Amino acid sequence: MLKVGVIGTGMIGQDHIRRMTAVLAGVTVTAVTDVDVETAKKVAGGLPGATLHLTGEDLIADPAVDAVLVCSWGPTHEQYVLASIAAGKPVFCEKPLATTQDACLRIVEAEVAAGRRLVQVGYMRRYDAAYRALKRVVDSGRIGVPLMMHCTHRNAGVPSFYEKESAITDTAVHEIDMVRWMFGEEITAAQVLIPRKSRNGGPLQDPLILILELAGGAIVDVEISVNIRYGYDIRGEVVGEDGTAALGEFSPVVVRAAGERSAPIPLDWRERFLLAYDVEIQEWIDSVAGGGEPVGPSAWDGYAAAVVSDAGVAALRSGSRVPVTLAAQPTFYRAPLS
Structure with a gap:
């Protein structure tokens, strides 16, 4: 025990x-x-x-x-x-x-x-059944070499102490770690695109799009929307040479009634990732x-996520593409990102 x-x-x-x-x-x-x-x-x-x-x-x-x-x-x-x-x-x-x-x-x-x-x-994220199933498909070669990944991280709302940079350091950091694990590669650069501002964002610049470049040439985009009201919605699709693989819908039930087809959406991260x-x-x-x-x-992994998060914050502030520079990795950790 x-x-x-x-x-x-x-x-x-x-x-x-x-x-x-x-x-x-x-x-x-x-x-x-x-x-x-x-x-x-x-x-x-x-x-x-x-x-x-x-x-x-x-x-x-x-x-x-x-x-x-x-x-x-x-x-x-x-x-x-x-x-x-x-x-x-x-x-x-x-x-x-x-x-x-x-x-x-x-x-x-x-x-x-x-x-x-x-x-x-x-x-x-590495322990979620859907993400594990997605990684198995990617690793199997069934969709060919992975070229891109489209990610979505949407929150119904965030607390009052949430800051502009939190979209990277507190929210997208989960995608940052997941992407390194999914592709088995380090992230080499970050850039942030700023779309039209949502009226629900208050003082925040919401939403944002984080662009991540990986060592092998793949590119990942992450939509970060933290005041979208309708629920907590996490999505991911890997685009390969020969096909695509995406996370399935999370809801265990679909209701058909009154001329509509509907499914419940998780309210927050605790419900989605319990x-x-x-x-x-x-x-x-x-x-x-x-x-x-x-x-x-x-x-x-914790160190690498911190370095990439810092690069993302710098990219958000500057509007520029920011390279990611890691310290030399000790041989102690040189194993597949699995």
Whole structure:
């Protein structure tokens, strides 16, 4: 039984605790902490035998914690991931790995110095059944060499603290990681196109189109619409030499009534990717239990996503095509993006 300590008991932290205690197997939550002590205390009260810690470092040092799940505020991720590496404990970190590419690189360097993989980053698209099926088709060669991919990321709305750059750093970053994994290549340049502004966007420039160039020559476009009102709609189509492959419609039911054909649309990311989160955390548990190493998105993946996100933000601000320059990849991480 893997004993997990959770740093951060906000919405995503509580959701992961729920799945580890009520849905998944081979795991128990033995410790929690949060900067909001009252919330953490309430969460700990619902976990028989769990210890409430006042700091993330105390939780990481707890002998009753085998592995750490970081769900705290983004700027704290670096310190907790580095502390977990120093303690030799596997750590699952919700995205972002860290809030700057330099911080991500420090994590990469610390993990390389430790000599084994300990870090996994929470990019759950890789665990979604539809995306996995799409990748199997692409990898099979059935549609020939992939040439392009069209992506859509639409939100019904976003919170008031959402900023212009968040369209890249918080929203499209999921496509950034997914594209690297789907094509098995690094992204080499980014550009942003600005369409007519939606009346629903308020002060935001909404929508945007992010253009990504890949090392092998493929081009990916990502429509980012974050105030489209009608629901949460994620789409993806890969165009190959001999055919195309696209994500299917997510709805499990189609209604035909009153002269219309309709299907429900997810309201938000939790509804759309609920099962992907379940698979993601279960596979992490299975991989690190008994001293194993995580096999999901790595610290290098978190670093690469940060560099591409920064390039996307620079492209948004400048209106120019911005090259992506990565540090030399350690041999430690030189394996297929799978």
